[in-house]
Each structure stands twice: as C-alpha cells, then as structure tokens.
Amino acid sequence: MSEYLTSSDFMILMIKIIVIFGGVMGALVYLTWIERKVMARVQMRPGPTRVGPFGLLQPIADGLKFLFKEDVVPANANRFLYIAAPVVSLIPALLSFSVIPFGPWLQVTDLSVGLLFIFAITSLGVYGIVLGGWASNSKYPLMGAMRSSAQMISYELSLTLSVVGVLMIANTLSLNQLVMSQQRTWLGFIPRWNIFLQPVAFLIYVVSAVAETNRLPFDLAESEQELVAGWHTEYSSLKFAMFMLAEYANMVTVSALATIMFFGGWSGPLVGPHWLKAALPTFWFVSKIFLFIFFYVLLRSTIPRFRYDQLMNFGWKVLLPLSLANILATSFVVAIS
Amino acid sequence: MLETWVPVLIFFILVAGFGTVSLVLSYAFGPKKPDARKLSPYECGMRPIGSARERFSVKFYLVAMLFLLFDIEAVFLFPWAVVYRDLKLFGFFEMLLFIVVILAGYIYAWKKGALEWER
Structure with a gap:
C-alpha cells in the first residue's frame, strides 16, 4: 500500500x-453564465x-454572494437531514465524472462496468431531492420533492432501456471501449x-x-409559477448553490454520456503537430458536450412546460413501450446479421 | 480488479470533502440573525396553514412499485446485451420470451388503470 x-x-x-x-x-x-447569456439573447436581452x-x-x-448569505435552517425542519441533503445530491452528481473519458488518457479510471456505475450513482441523486424536500417540513418543497422523485424514476426506465440497444452493438460497458x-x-x-x-x-x-435532470420542458419539480422553487424553496446560501451545482453536473453527465454512446465520444479528426494530436480528442469531446448544453438551453427558452399527467403518460405509455420495441428490433437485426 | 476502484474512492473523498467544506464555510461566513418569521415555513408571505407532514396521493407509491419491477427487468437486460453477439439466435428467443412476459404484465397494469395519472 505505501509503495503504491x-x-x-x-x-x-x-x-x-x-x-x-x-x-x-x-x-x-461558467455554465450558469452561458445559460443566462444564451437565454437572454433568445429573449432579446443583453x-x-x-x-x-x-x-x-x-x-x-454569484459564488461569493452565496458564501456571505445567511444560512437559514427553518425552525421545524429536520435539522440533520436538511443540512445533509445538498451534500447527498452533490456527491453522486460529481462522482460520475470519475469514469467519464475526456480523452484517450484523460480519465480517472476506466471501470469495466463504467456505464452501469454512472446509472447506479446518478440514480442516487434523487435521495438528495426527496430528503431535502421532506426535511424542510414545508408544503412547496414536499410537493416538489414528490413530483420530482416520481418523474425521475419514471424516466429512468426509458433512459436505461434506451441504452440497451447501444450495448448490443458495442458489447461493452466500459466507457472508453464504447468510444473505441x-x-x-x-x-x-x-x-x-451509434x-x-x-x-x-x-x-x-x-x-x-x-x-431526468428536471429541466424545462419537464421541470415540474420546481415549476416556479406553482411551487415557488420546488424542493429547494427553503434553502439559502451555499446549500442552495450546491443543489444548483448538482443540477448542472447532472446536465453535463447526461450530455457526456450521450456524446460517448451516440456521437463517438472524443473521436474526431486529428491533425497538426504531436501536441495538438494529444489535445484534440479532449477538445472534440468538450465541444460535443457544449453543443448538447446549448441545445438544453435552447429547449428551456423555447418550449413551454408539460402538464404533470401529460408528463407521466408520456413516460409510461410512449417512451417505455418505444424503448422495449427498439430493444426487440435491434436484437432481431443483430441476431440475423 | 480492485485497483481500478481506488481512484473512485479518492474521487469520492474529494467530492465529499468539497461538500462538507462548503457547508462549514456558509455556516462560518453567513450572518446569523434568526427570527420567528424568518424561520417559519415559506408560504408566499402568508402565515403557514397547517403542517406539511400530511398524506399524499397513493399514485406516487404505485409509480414506485411499477418502477421497481421494470428496473429489475432493465438490470437483467444489461448483461444480456453485453454478451449478445455470442448468444446469437438462442439469446434472442430467450430474451423474447422474457420481454413478452414483462409486456403481458405491462399491458395488465395499463388495462387496470395503474398508468393513468388522472381519472
């Protein structure tokens, strides 16, 4: 151990x-800056x-301001869970970056079950939301937390099932090998x-x-017109910042996974001198992620919110059968080829 | 095998440390001027009515149960998909049977109205 x-x-x-x-x-x-700037441009503001x-x-x-704001803990909140919830939601959100390949060598560890690991870890994020909403002991956070958890588990099904088709083609769960x-x-x-x-x-x-990431048009969990801010209504200062950080981290994680599974990850044309060839994969990967984030922000600024029953119906009655059908069709084609 | 997980552990310690330090920092630097109104539950400035510890719709429970069933199915599909090319047609028919059984349960749940959010 010591020599290691x-x-x-x-x-x-x-x-x-x-x-x-x-x-x-x-x-x-800086994603917060990008989001505010892009949304502003869409709405003809600077x-x-x-x-x-x-x-x-x-x-x-903004960060400094969060730091110097009062750290309010509501009087009848469950104190321990209330304080723990932001950390509980931040840890899984950031932990998934330990297996994402940012380049052929720029990856903390290439787990053989990387994809499963990410799905397992990110689905723990819902605990932070539920605990935070429940521990606040306030109505809006509780409703937001209930909605959010039901929505997240419903869409997690189609999310995990949609990946199975890719797995049948790539035959690996290691993220680096998926790119390869x-x-x-x-x-x-x-x-x-793919x-x-x-x-x-x-x-x-x-x-x-x-x-999954509770973003518009599916942001029923926070829908500010009905629930103020959803599960983090009662949170202030850096605790609130941690919830926001976790949300953005989840956005980047799903974008990175989409890039890895469907857009060839860090692969792209390699030109120029030796040092450029080493740096370009990371550049391609980050650019592809950025395109996804840009798409996310455009979605947020153009599409109105779904109704909750529409949301649940869409997840259970459209996406779930569709992903099952996709699995069957893919497996049939792979089997006869 | 286990060595590949050590970096994950180190990353976990780093992230957890970051979260804890943030908690301590916001406690240390923020002003502390609590009063009864500030610490009461937020209800758009009105005096809170009743408690938040109330019952909520059974539908959420139903969704959680259905999720468990289908998520276990997804767990079964993952290893199957990874070794699928070696299983060939045998693997296809085996999994076809499995998915048909799941689909039967799914259609039953749909017909029973378990998937309807509003009735």
Whole structure:
C-alpha cells in the first residue's frame, strides 16, 4: 500500500483527478453564465454585462454572494437531514465524472462496468431531492420533492432501456471501449457513430435525459409559477448553490454520456503537430458536450412546460413501450446479421 | 480488479470533502440573525396553514412499485446485451420470451388503470 502511494502511477492519478475535478468545477460555474447569456439573447436581452467584460466575472460574484448569505435552517425542519441533503445530491452528481473519458488518457479510471456505475450513482441523486424536500417540513418543497422523485424514476426506465440497444452493438460497458467501438468510418468519411445505427434510442435517451435532470420542458419539480422553487424553496446560501451545482453536473453527465454512446465520444479528426494530436480528442469531446448544453438551453427558452399527467403518460405509455420495441428490433437485426 | 476502484474512492473523498467544506464555510461566513418569521415555513408571505407532514396521493407509491419491477427487468437486460453477439439466435428467443412476459404484465397494469395519472 505505501509503495503504491509513492509510485509514479499514483502521482499521475492524482494529477488526473485534480485536472478533471478542477476543470469540471470551473465548467459548471461558467455554465450558469452561458445559460443566462444564451437565454437572454433568445429573449432579446443583453444578459449579464456589468461584472467584468461580457459579464464574465458574474459566476464568481454569484459564488461569493452565496458564501456571505445567511444560512437559514427553518425552525421545524429536520435539522440533520436538511443540512445533509445538498451534500447527498452533490456527491453522486460529481462522482460520475470519475469514469467519464475526456480523452484517450484523460480519465480517472476506466471501470469495466463504467456505464452501469454512472446509472447506479446518478440514480442516487434523487435521495438528495426527496430528503431535502421532506426535511424542510414545508408544503412547496414536499410537493416538489414528490413530483420530482416520481418523474425521475419514471424516466429512468426509458433512459436505461434506451441504452440497451447501444450495448448490443458495442458489447461493452466500459466507457472508453464504447468510444473505441465507434472509431471506424463508412466509405472513409462518415463516422461510424451509434446515432446512425440507433436513432430511436438516441431520441428516447435525449427526452428521458431532459426529464431526468428536471429541466424545462419537464421541470415540474420546481415549476416556479406553482411551487415557488420546488424542493429547494427553503434553502439559502451555499446549500442552495450546491443543489444548483448538482443540477448542472447532472446536465453535463447526461450530455457526456450521450456524446460517448451516440456521437463517438472524443473521436474526431486529428491533425497538426504531436501536441495538438494529444489535445484534440479532449477538445472534440468538450465541444460535443457544449453543443448538447446549448441545445438544453435552447429547449428551456423555447418550449413551454408539460402538464404533470401529460408528463407521466408520456413516460409510461410512449417512451417505455418505444424503448422495449427498439430493444426487440435491434436484437432481431443483430441476431440475423 | 480492485485497483481500478481506488481512484473512485479518492474521487469520492474529494467530492465529499468539497461538500462538507462548503457547508462549514456558509455556516462560518453567513450572518446569523434568526427570527420567528424568518424561520417559519415559506408560504408566499402568508402565515403557514397547517403542517406539511400530511398524506399524499397513493399514485406516487404505485409509480414506485411499477418502477421497481421494470428496473429489475432493465438490470437483467444489461448483461444480456453485453454478451449478445455470442448468444446469437438462442439469446434472442430467450430474451423474447422474457420481454413478452414483462409486456403481458405491462399491458395488465395499463388495462387496470395503474398508468393513468388522472381519472
């Protein structure tokens, strides 16, 4: 054990962890800026402009402001659970980054069951929401938490089932090998990405992913017109910030998974000198994730919210049978080929 | 095998540490001026009516039960899908049988109205 802790492998591992953790945290903080700026442009507003050039220092100002705000714990809340809930929802959201390959070598660890690990971990995030909503001992948070948990477990089914089709083609659960299986091309220039083989699975995945992360048009859990802010109504200061951070982290995770499973992950054209070839995969991966996030924000700013019964019906009566049919069709085609 | 999980443990400690430090920081730096109104449950500025510890619709419970059943199905499908190319047609028919059984249960639940949110 002690020689492992001083070996060069361990040093490299620690550097990777620090780079990925730092990069992800920075990206998550700046996602708030991107979201506000894009939404503002859609609504013909300039968005944040005052703090720094183009409002670029706004996320830092927001963070500092969160830090110096009063940390209110409601009088009749369940104190322990109320305080623990933000951490409970933040840990699984950030932990999934430990298996995501940001490049051929930029990955903390390539678990052989990486995909299962991510699904298992991210589904724990619902505990943070339910505990937070229930422990607040207030009506809006409780309703938000109940809605959110029912919605998340309903869409988790179609989310996990949509992936099965991809697994049948790639035959692996390791995220790095999933990317490797999409390296080849058709006719020399069309990349062999799974989206061309599994378009239905991709659509199901994207819709379920938006619902999983409680984003508009599926943000029934917080729908500010009815429930104020949903399960985090009673939260303030950095606890609130942690819930927001967890939400953004989940957004990035599902976008990263979509990229890995359907868009060839970090694969892309490699040109130029040696150092550029080493850096380009990470660039391609981050760009693809960014496109997904951009799509998320556009969705949020253009599509109105679903009604709750429509939401549940859509998940159980449309997406679930569709994903089962997709599995059967894919398995049939793979079996006869 | 186990070595590949050590980085996950280290990452977990880092993330949990980050969360705990944030909690401590917001407790340490924030002002503390509690009063009875501020600490009461938020109900849009009105005086709270009744308690939040009330009963909620049984539908949520039903959804959770259905979720358990179908999620177990998904768990079975994952390993099957990974080794599917080796199983060939045998694997296809075996899983077809399994999915048909699940589908029968699904149709039964639908006909019984377990999937209707509003009635």
